[in-house]
Amino acid sequence: MPALNYPSHSPIRTQTISVALAHIRQRIAGLTDSPGLDAQVLLAFVCKKDRTWILAHPEYELNPEEILIMAEALARIYAGVPLPYVIGEWEFYQLLFKVTPSVLIPRPETELLVETAIRWLQENPHCNQVAEVGTGSGCIAISIASHVPHARITAIDISPEAVAVAERNAALHQVCDQIEFRENDLLTNIPGPFHLICANLPYIPSAALRCLPVYLQEPTLALDGGDDGLKVIGRLLEQSAQKLAKGGLALFEIEAGHPQEAKALAAQYFPQANISTKLDLAGRHRLLIIELP
Template sequence: MPSLLDQVTRKLHPTSDSPALDAQVLLAHITEKQRSWVLAHPELSLSPKQRIKLEAALQALLQGIPLPYVLGHWEFYGLDFLVSPDVLIPRPETEELVEFGLGWLRDNKSRTVLEMGTGSGCIAIALAKNIPDLKLLAVDLSSAALDIARQNAAIHWVDDQIQFIHSDLFSNLQPATFDLITANLPYIPSETLKTLDVYTREPSLALDGGKDGLQLIRRLLLDAPQWLAPDGLILLELDSSHVQAALKLASTIFPKSVIQLKQDLAGRDRFLAVQT
């Protein structure tokens, strides 16, 4: 008879690109064990209560609900974050944004950060956890997302380092300057988004970048000069399809700055860095 892990993997085949991995993660969540433990115990069986939880989770997954929302949490940069359908699911490529930001902050001994579009708070919290004297302002248009972000900050004991603000970009902020302004703003063109599976699975507010995908990024870059400290850095995640347009825009707004494109682990242009 197939193991429970094999049975769950088979059930997930129709809806998952990685059914074996998803089955491992799901069973680890249900049993409150490590994924390595699940792999090492093919004889695993569940209690009646655990079986009910598994069936409910499988039903949700087969209806198209993403695994992180079913679990209620997801890992990012080695940290576990609460997630809900009100926030974008943290992506591995965004960990590179954190890596670039940490490297620059440490090299420049800079200690003030503004993050736009914080969502679950994963970027701000990862930065704060790795630089204990960092002070951050994290902004989002969604009150529901900010509720999740505040919970995550408290869970990771960095809520004293991060102030969360409900704002449409800079509109509700008090005048200040920041060493680093960073963002993973919505950047998928509206018409493109409607053709993607993610359109019905994650919040459009966190995905829709307007007609050309640069609507919010353009607004941020236009307003950023008055908020960026001298010798500061703007670090943005972009879609590879419009990095050249963003590069041209940044060059117009910051003609005297050093502007670079940085690649993700797959070698694609993914991040825009503007060093004033």
């Protein structure tokens, strides 16, 4: 690991936000696809401000404590800790969520599922019973609840640590009255029916996962989808066939390379449904959509 500019035993040098941003960008350039944005996020964490303030005050001089916090954060990033875990929070759907290594880091591609769910619920105000399976940080359920006041959501995760994080985030965003969190294995013994079932379950094929940088950085339980990436999704599809209400909607985030396999699997359990996929902003098949007549 390259030596940091400001180890704790060295004299602290004066540094402005402008200089610090350039320093951080240079340090993390090979570790992220968005070094400029991540530098702003990290410095906002260091200074306990938002990114807008950081950009508006380039001449602000960091104090010695802030410089040390920055150095320690960069050391953790170099050690392989993802930035969201370093700062303990991450933005998703214009909301800020607490995250720990017990939960998957919210990603922009999952906003497609949230947008689709919110639009459908708003267009169908008589539909309010929602199940969100594999809630993790709670970002999907909480984002839906924040935009759809009539939604009543059962948010489920098999990990008690994840449920604890999700409950904390629900309290922060003041939607606890709309969401019931359950520690459970998918929809097993969860009574239905639900108007909407949505899930971002593990969908990366096991062999492919082991070749990705995210492997061992984030919880494998939330990433490993088995040999074909559809093992856990297949279990939930089978359960959903008995729990999805007539005229209901199911939304599953999927691995972009297997849309036909995902649709074929869904058709086994929903032969009468309209089944399609939706492209994300990168033009990849990201969302499996099941619409019951």
